Amino acid sequence: MNPPEIPRFTASGVWRGCVEIAPVAAFVIPFGIAFGVAASAKQVSAEVSLLMSALIYAGASQFAALDLWVAPLPLATLALTVLAVNARHILLGAVLAPWLLRVPRIRRLAALFFLSDANFAQAMAARERGEMDAGILLGSGLTMWICWMAGTSVGVAAGSLLGDLSRFGFDVVMVSYFAAIIVGQWKGRADLLPWVAAAAVALAGSYLLPPGWHIIAGALTGGIIGAWRHG
Amino acid sequence: MVEEWAAIGAVLLLSLVTFATRIGGVWIMSCVPITPRIEAFLKYMAASVLIAIVVPATLSGSPRIWVAVAAAVVTMAASGSALGAMLIGTALAAVGRGLGF
Numbered sequence: 001m002n003p004p005e006i007p008r009f010t011a012s013g014v015w016r017g018c019v020e021i022a023p024v025a026a027f028v029i030p031f032g033i034a035f036g037v038a039a040s041a042k043q044v045s046a047e048v049s050l051l052m053s054a055l056i057y058a059g060a061s062q063f064a065a066l067d068l069w070v071a072p073l074p075l076a077t078l079a080l081t082v083l084a085v086n087a088r089h090i091l092l093g094a095v096l097a098p099w100l101l102r103v104p105r106i107r108r109l110a111a112l113f114f115l116s117d118a119n120f121a122q123a124m125a126a127r128e129r130g131e132m133d134a135g136i137l138l139g140s141g142l143t144m145w146i147c148w149m150a151g152t153s154v155g156v157a158a159g160s161l162l163g164d165l166s167r168f169g170f171d172v173v174m175v176s177y178f179a180a181i182i183v184g185q186w187k188g189r190a191d192l193l194p195w196v197a198a199a200a201v202a203l204a205g206s207y208l209l210p211p212g213w214h215i216i217a218g219a220l221t222g223g224i225i226g227a228w229r230h231g
Numbered sequence: 232m233v234e235e236w237a238a239i240g241a242v243l244l245l246s247l248v249t250f251a252t253r254i255g256g257v258w259i260m261s262c263v264p265i266t267p268r269i270e271a272f273l274k275y276m277a278a279s280v281l282i283a284i285v286v287p288a289t290l291s292g293s294p295r296i297w298v299a300v301a302a303a304v305v306t307m308a309a310s311g312s313a314l315g316a317m318l319i320g321t322a323l324a325a326v327g328r329g330l331g332f
Contacts (some may be wrong), residue, residue, distance in 0.1 A: 057249070072237070073238070088277040169326075172296055176303035178284055181313055182285065218280070223273070223276030227269070
């Protein structure tokens, strides 16, 4: 029998996480810039754009929120859409649970606040190599967050200087980015039915439902058909 | 135009929702295991929500938006770079606007 492993959470682990993810985190900066610019294009103030990046800190859901950012703000639709876009975090957390449930609660919550796809992937790779220190998750999350904030700041500043953003094609930043993410998630023919169903329901809903609800209808359709066919 | 206080309130709400998804997995695992069916639901819902945003937004847009999104899809399929796809889609949309589409 293997000796019981003792998860740790130390300052040196945090620092290792900070440094090791830097090359990956640098690639977040252009996306942060894109978000800042897109937020400016939607007339969102600099303060609110930065608050979004600081507290929500989840790129795809921030872009999705911008799509629904019209007065009066549709709070229920916004909350459900952000929930749907970020539901994958639940899976990441579930995978990390055996590790994180053994560190003190405050540190666990701090590490989870900064959880993202990229630092999750890096932490799992480190775990494969025998890393025991859950502090790397917090460290890598901090570096990612700093890059995301730096990018957002530059984008917000640029957006307010540039004026009409469709001249530069920035009105399609979000749809282009989402389209690319969707293509990247394609795993084969099994995805076809849930995806087409989601698209069809969303398209029909965009004519028939109140603004924004077609997104939730499409998301639930795809999720339910996917679970039914492949669960 | 969205009022500033309403915007800040909405951001706080969305922050709480997002934080709940971040801590939710660990919390659920401390109570029950996640079944393959729940896992498939979450996975397909994550892709479907983006599809549900992109497809209607693209089809209701002008031809320059169709071209930009198509180019992003092809770039991603060919190179695997989401950043490259975003840049090429944006560049084509700018060119399209310049040409008057």
